Each structure stands twice: as C-alpha cells, then as structure tokens.
Amino acid sequence: MHTILPFLLAMIAAIVLLNMWATKLKIAYPILLVVAGLLISFIPGLPRVKVDPDLIFFIFLPPLLFEASWTISFKEMKKWWRIIGSFAFLVVFFTALSVALVTNYYIPGFTIALGFLLGGIVSPPDAVSTGAIMKFVKIPKSTSAILEGESLLNDASSLIIFRFALVAVGSGQFVWQEAAMSFLWMVIGGAGIGLLLAWAFVEAHKRLPTDAPSDISLTLIEPYFMYWVAEQLHCSGVLAVVSGGLFMSTRRLVFLNSASRIQGYSVWESFVFILNGIVFLIIGLELPEIVEGMRDKGIPLSTAIGYGVLVTGVLIAARVISSYAAMLATIIFRPSVASRVGLRTRSLAMPLLLGWTGMRGVVSLAAALAIPITLDNGAAFPYRNLILFITFVAILLTLLVQGLTLPYIIKRWRLFDSFTDEDSEELTRQKMKQGLKQHVYQFLKNKYEQELSGHAGMEKFLRQWEERAKAADDSWMTEKTKVIFVEVLESQRQYLAELNKDPRIDEEIIRQQLYQIDLEEERLKII
Known part of the structure; x- marks a missing residue:
C-alpha cells in the first residue's frame, strides 16, 4: 500500500498537469490522456495496477453517467428525440453489427458473438471527448444538443449489446426468445428502478435536515446504489443511473439548496475529471501485459495494430453512412424539419460533421477492462487481450485523427459561419x-x-x-x-x-x- 499510494497520487498529479497542457495547446485533454497512457506503457519498472474486471463497471460507470445526466438539457433531448434516438439505438446496433461481420471475416477464429462483444464496446462515441473538443469551436445549440443526448443514451444501448454478447460468448449459444424477454426486462425494469429510486432520493433530501456536505455526499453514493440495485434484479444498471439522473436533474431546484448546487457542481466536475484520467492511464499500465498475452497466443503486434486500424475504419464509415442515411430519411419523411435545421443547404457537410464526431473514450475502455479473465468453466476468455488492444487503438486513432481534425474541418469549411x-x-x-x-x-x-x-x-x-x-x-x-x-x-x-x-x-x-x-x-x- 505504501508503494502504490504515491504512484496513485502521481497519476492524479499527471492528469491535472496534462489538462493544463491541453488547455495551453488548445486541444481536448482526452487526446493527451490517451497518448500519455500509451507512453506510460514504455516506462520500465512501473507497478502493475490490477483492477478486478467485475468492479470496473461499478467503480467508473455510475458516476460518469450520473454526471452526464445532470449536465444535459432534458428539454433539448425531447426536442430532438427522433435523431437522438436513431443515433443512440439504431446507429449503435448498425455499428456493432458492422464490426461483428468484419471481424468475423478478417480475424481467424473470431466468432460473431465476439464480434458483437467488440462492437458493443467500441460503438458508443464519448461525450467527454466530444465536449472537450467542441469547446474550441462554435457550433449551433441544436447540433450540440444532439451530440450530448446521443452520447448519453448510446452508452446504455451499447452496454446492453455488450452484456448479451458476453452471455453468448460464455454459453456458446444465443436464444432469441429468451434474449428478447431479457432485453425488455433490462430496459423497462432498469428505467423503472432508476426512476423509483430517484424519487425516493429526492424525497429523502427534502425531508432530512441536510446541509451542503451531506447533500453532496449523498449524490456521490446515489448513482452507485441505483446501479447496484438494478444489477441485482438483472436489469440494466446503466439505464437505471441515466433515468434516475435525468429525473433528479430536472428537480434540482426542489431538493437542493443554493450551497449544495454551487459546491456540488465543483465537486462533481473534479471527481469525473479524475475518473476519466485514471481509466486512460490504467489502460496504459496494462498495455505491456496485453501485448505479451497476444504474443503468447501467436498474434504479432503488427497484426493486432492492423486489426485495430481496420475496426477504426469500420467505426468511422458506419457512423458517416448512418449520418447520411438519417439526413436522407429526414428529407423524405420530415421535409419541414429538414428545412428548419438547414439540411438542404448543407446536405453534404452536416452529416459528415456528425459522422466525424465519433471519438471513442472512457466508456469503451471501462467496458473492455470489464471483460472477465476467465469463463464460467475456468477457461481463459477468448481473445480478451486482442479485444483490449483493438479498443485502445480505436480510441487512440479516433481521438488523434478525428479529434485533432474536427476543429479544422469546421473552420476550414465554414460550416457555421452563418448561424446566429x-x-x-x-x-x-x-x-x-x-x-x-x-x-x-x-x-x-x-x-x-x-x-x-x-x-x-x-x-x-x-x-x-x-x-x-x-x-x-x-x-x-x-x-x-x-x-x-x-x-x-x-x-x-x-x-x-x-x-x-x-x-x-x-x-x-x-x-x-x-x-x-x-x-x-x-x-x-x-x-
């Protein structure tokens, strides 16, 4: 403990310094974090940080999703619910399917179930990365609302795919009838449990003699409780946190006083910032072991990098294709909406912009790290190290390629010069x-x-x-x-x-x- 504690404190200090450097360079800090994670893997003698895969989701996802639910505008989500819903569910499934088919064809021994598992991991774009990049460019509020709403809901949909694929890999079979009933229970039950617990938490805040420190402390444990209860009842803990967070967010003026709201904003911003940084650095610390595990399975590093580039290309292509399909559907079935958002005048640029905002990030990393090391029968989980490595490559490439070029594309093409x-x-x-x-x-x-x-x-x-x-x-x-x-x-x-x-x-x-x-x-x- 005395050796690992200074290292953990050094990690947090490094995250803060990287954020300062990113601000000075005027680039999104997740870009520097993922590069730092890669560079850390080359430093010899660093202690191995081991995190139980069963605890990864529980440690990182609830607070990240809860904070995202509080910062998003529910009113804007309702206004753009059609396109948000299509990107959060249809596009995620299309992306996961595309990854599954391509990896099954090109990677020897990679089953469809493993392909869907990888697709569920890498399909959701990262809200933090997109938001950090958008700080340096001006975009319309409608576009920002769509990206924020999509990034919140696609985490839930992609992780549901991940869960089902994990079951299919472990059992070796997939019963559609059982999966359909389980899916309904996960969605409806998860959202219902989240809303019920959120209502109970709101009432507790209102009735108990709380002050700012106690209010903030309760909000820190509430997302974990929502997630845990839903998972115990075999529902979607992710949906429970998202729905509960949205419910509490719309009632923040009712159960929190001014001191709790002001202080809570700073606490949560710092907490989520540190969690994001830790996940990126953890993957860097595990990269040497991941590469070593791939070599033991006979997968050369150059081959694994090629697979990562291939999957990244599929992710970008699937999102761009989906964006143009959504634009076409809007023009055909809702011409009044298409005219209002300017799709006719920017028919080529806007879908490409939406397609180019698919940077992957912390949720994908957390999902990949949550893959169990062994199956229920004790056998090693197939291709675990390769899936982790492909995920890291996809995050690295999307952040570097799309993240660094997105501000330039917006400025160079003058996409929003005329917006008011x-x-x-x-x-x-x-x-x-x-x-x-x-x-x-x-x-x-x-x-x-x-x-x-x-x-x-x-x-x-x-x-x-x-x-x-x-x-x-x-x-x-x-x-x-x-x-x-x-x-x-x-x-x-x-x-x-x-x-x-x-x-x-x-x-x-x-x-x-x-x-x-x-x-x-x-x-x-x-x-």
Whole structure:
C-alpha cells in the first residue's frame, strides 16, 4: 500500500498537469490522456495496477453517467428525440453489427458473438471527448444538443449489446426468445428502478435536515446504489443511473439548496475529471501485459495494430453512412424539419460533421477492462487481450485523427459561419434579464408596498433591482431586507422555471442565470 499510494497520487498529479497542457495547446485533454497512457506503457519498472474486471463497471460507470445526466438539457433531448434516438439505438446496433461481420471475416477464429462483444464496446462515441473538443469551436445549440443526448443514451444501448454478447460468448449459444424477454426486462425494469429510486432520493433530501456536505455526499453514493440495485434484479444498471439522473436533474431546484448546487457542481466536475484520467492511464499500465498475452497466443503486434486500424475504419464509415442515411430519411419523411435545421443547404457537410464526431473514450475502455479473465468453466476468455488492444487503438486513432481534425474541418469549411446562435443567445439573455427585473419590481410592489413606502433602506433595495446597480456598501442590508431578498431570489427561480417551459429558449442560458442567483443567495449569508 505504501508503494502504490504515491504512484496513485502521481497519476492524479499527471492528469491535472496534462489538462493544463491541453488547455495551453488548445486541444481536448482526452487526446493527451490517451497518448500519455500509451507512453506510460514504455516506462520500465512501473507497478502493475490490477483492477478486478467485475468492479470496473461499478467503480467508473455510475458516476460518469450520473454526471452526464445532470449536465444535459432534458428539454433539448425531447426536442430532438427522433435523431437522438436513431443515433443512440439504431446507429449503435448498425455499428456493432458492422464490426461483428468484419471481424468475423478478417480475424481467424473470431466468432460473431465476439464480434458483437467488440462492437458493443467500441460503438458508443464519448461525450467527454466530444465536449472537450467542441469547446474550441462554435457550433449551433441544436447540433450540440444532439451530440450530448446521443452520447448519453448510446452508452446504455451499447452496454446492453455488450452484456448479451458476453452471455453468448460464455454459453456458446444465443436464444432469441429468451434474449428478447431479457432485453425488455433490462430496459423497462432498469428505467423503472432508476426512476423509483430517484424519487425516493429526492424525497429523502427534502425531508432530512441536510446541509451542503451531506447533500453532496449523498449524490456521490446515489448513482452507485441505483446501479447496484438494478444489477441485482438483472436489469440494466446503466439505464437505471441515466433515468434516475435525468429525473433528479430536472428537480434540482426542489431538493437542493443554493450551497449544495454551487459546491456540488465543483465537486462533481473534479471527481469525473479524475475518473476519466485514471481509466486512460490504467489502460496504459496494462498495455505491456496485453501485448505479451497476444504474443503468447501467436498474434504479432503488427497484426493486432492492423486489426485495430481496420475496426477504426469500420467505426468511422458506419457512423458517416448512418449520418447520411438519417439526413436522407429526414428529407423524405420530415421535409419541414429538414428545412428548419438547414439540411438542404448543407446536405453534404452536416452529416459528415456528425459522422466525424465519433471519438471513442472512457466508456469503451471501462467496458473492455470489464471483460472477465476467465469463463464460467475456468477457461481463459477468448481473445480478451486482442479485444483490449483493438479498443485502445480505436480510441487512440479516433481521438488523434478525428479529434485533432474536427476543429479544422469546421473552420476550414465554414460550416457555421452563418448561424446566429450567438446573437439569439444574447437577445434571449437580454429579454430574460429584462423580464426578471420587471418580475422582481412587481413582486416587491405587490407584496411589500407598505414597507417600501418612506423607508430609505427599502427604497434603495428596490432601486437596486430597478436600476441593476450595486450599492456602495451593504449597511442597508438589515435582517428584514435579507428575508425579502431571499424571497425575491426564490421568486426569480420560479419565474425562470416557468420561462424554461418555452421550447424556444435555450436551457443553458436559464441554468447560467440560476447559478448567478445561487451565488447571490450565498453572498447574503456572509453579509
């Protein structure tokens, strides 16, 4: 323990330094992480970090999926549910099928079941990688919402394929009737258990005398509990976490106070950042053993690299083909939508862009590492090391090739030079602030008209909202005005919650303003 602990601390320090370097270079930090994982494999004498495959999913997936569910806009998901659903389910299955057929044909002894297992691992694009890359380019909110929604749901669909393929490899058979019933139970049961537990957690937060540290601590263990309960009942733990996370996210104003929301945002951002980095570095530490295992099975390194390049090409081609198929289907069956999102004028560029955003990442790594070392009968799991190596190559190539070229493609082709999201966002923000100002003024006039009349402090308080000017000092902030101020802030939250029901307003703008209100409430506590 005394030898491994300094090494683990050094890993975290390396992750932080790599993120700083990536920010300076203006590239996505997962690109440097995967390269660092590769370079680590060449360093001799490093301790071997062994993680039980049965614990990989349980350690890494619940918090990663839960955090993604909280950051995504459920309203935007509902708006673009058709294309998100097609990419999250149909495209994932098409990609897994393509990988299964190609690997079964080109890799000697690689069965269809193993092909689907590999396909389930490498089919989901990574939300973290895509989001990190998109920070350096401007894209429309609709495109961003589609990519975020797809990346959340395709993890669930791909891991269901992974689970069924794992059973097929272990048993040597696949009964379609049983699989269909099991699939329905996994989907419906997983989503239902997630929603039920999420409701119970919300009620517990509301009824218990929690503070910010206890609220944050509970949110850290809740996704693990959702995942564990669903898996114990043979449902999809992934779907339980996703559905439960979405449910709790939409009710964050109900059961969390301002301090819990502000502090929780920073805690979760740091926690997920470290988890992502650790997974990338773990695969680097295991690469020497993976390569050695392949050589023992008679698979040369050059051959394995060729298989990895082949599978990566299949992944990219399958996603690009699916993007053009989705565009064609939209133009044929929903021409009004096609016209609204501009598919006719950018018929060639936009599907290629969506197809080129398929960077693989941490979920694929976690799934590959979760493959058991042996089968139930004690025999070694077939082609485990090769599957791990192909997964790493696919992640490395998609991050380097697609990740580094995507910003250039967007800028070079000027795909979004004419989009007006920035102007519309600023106009929306101005209208929202003007509406908040008018709302607060009316709220104070209606509820505290007598207190406002003839009271210098209260009149100054009103002018602060009416003129949006900060007072020179806080001497006017009495206990009475504090109470009113808190009521005003809560009234603003209710106003924004109603405003968020308008499908034309970007939820991210609403969340930014809610965050400012939370900060203002916390500032009151130290006055």
